Amino acid sequence: MSAEPASGTPVAPPRRLSFHVFRHDPANPDAAPHFERFELDEAPGMTLFIALNEIREQLDPSLAFDFVCRAGICGSCGMVVNGRPGLACRTLTKDLPADITLAPLPTFKLIADLSVDTGTFMRGMSERLETWVHEIGAEADLTRIEAAMDPDLADRIYELDRCIECGCCVAACGTARMRPDFVGAVGLNKIARFALDPRDGRSDADFYELVGNDDGVFGCMTLLGCHDVCPKQLPLQTQIAFLRRKMVKAGVS
Numbered sequence: 611m612s613a614e615p616a617s618g619t620p621v622a623p624p625r626r627l628s629f630h631v632f633r634h635d636p637a638n639p640d641a642a643p644h645f646e647r648f649e650l651d652e653a654p655g656m657t658l659f660i661a662l663n664e665i666r667e668q669l670d671p672s673l674a675f676d677f678v679c680r681a682g683i684c685g686s687c688g689m690v691v692n693g694r695p696g697l698a699c700r701t702l703t704k705d706l707p708a709d710i711t712l713a714p715l716p717t718f719k720l721i722a723d724l725s726v727d728t729g730t731f732m733r734g735m736s737e738r739l740e741t742w743v744h745e746i747g748a749e750a751d752l753t754r755i756e757a758a759m760d761p762d763l764a765d766r767i768y769e770l771d772r773c774i775e776c777g778c779c780v781a782a783c784g785t786a787r788m789r790p791d792f793v794g795a796v797g798l799n800k801i802a803r804f805a806l807d808p809r810d811g812r813s814d815a816d817f818y819e820l821v822g823n824d825d826g827v828f829g830c831m832t833l834l835g836c837h838d839v840c841p842k843q844l845p846l847q848t849q850i851a852f853l854r855r856k857m858v859k860a861g862v863s
């Protein structure tokens with residue numbers, strides 16, 4: 611039955627949303643992974659962030675999930691929403707069916723329920739790939755580091771720097787499931803970014819040393835799940851192709 615507001619215009623009742631939420635506490639040896647169902651009325655502008663907070667406040671204070679910024683910036687709220695990795699804070703319930711299944715990102719270590727440890731992976735990947743500007747040969751480099759950068763090139767680098775390390779690309783990647791040391795599209799994107807940067811003194815051969823292997827660009831099977839799910843719409847397909855060309859230029863194919 612529709613509610614009648616004072617104006618007499620019928621207003622549809624809110625949708626009843628049914629959330630099937632993965633629950634597990636790996637620290638508890640007696641706990642078994644399972645899904646639990648919660649129901650909520652949908653509200654205008656409701657995101658999964660808002661819905662999960664309502665569930666925690668009104669239905670189950672023990673539900674674990676991660677959020678910091680609520681604005682698609684910190685990368686901490688990645689989860690699998692109806693089978694697809696995405697950011698909970700940027701996902702509107704109105705864009706989903708009434709039945710919503712939420713699961714933690716695979717590949718990463720489960721902390722509890724929807725909360726995973728992406729930090730250990732990101733840190734390990736960053737250290738292995740040395741994702742910082744390398745200065746080589748102090749004197750010559752000062753000129754290079756201080757030189758004005760072409761604005762178009764600066765834009766291309768800035769575009770790749772928009773990665774928020776949410777882990778969605780890794781969770782969507784079949785290679786990452788099979789190879790625990792695969793650097794993922796997030797790692798390949800970072801190397802493409804530093805390979806573009808004229809302030810970085812590393813050569814193509816240096817980049818080859820880092821990603822010219824099966825845990826790097828040669829492990830990528832061009833499955834492109836990464837490109838499809840990246841919430842920042844980074845051009846991951848283009849970056850992977852760019853790195854392959856770099857490898858060929860460095861004499862490797």
Ligand code: SF4
Nearest residue numbers: 773774776777779840
């Ligand atoms: Fe997330 Fe995209 Fe960065 Fe992958 S490349 S970590 S999906 S922002």
Ligand code: F3S
Nearest residue numbers: 783830831834835836
């Ligand atoms: Fe994985 Fe993306 Fe390559 S999904 S296999 S990194 S194209």
Ligand code: FES
Nearest residue numbers: 680684685687699
């Ligand atoms: Fe920061 Fe979602 S809470 S990206």
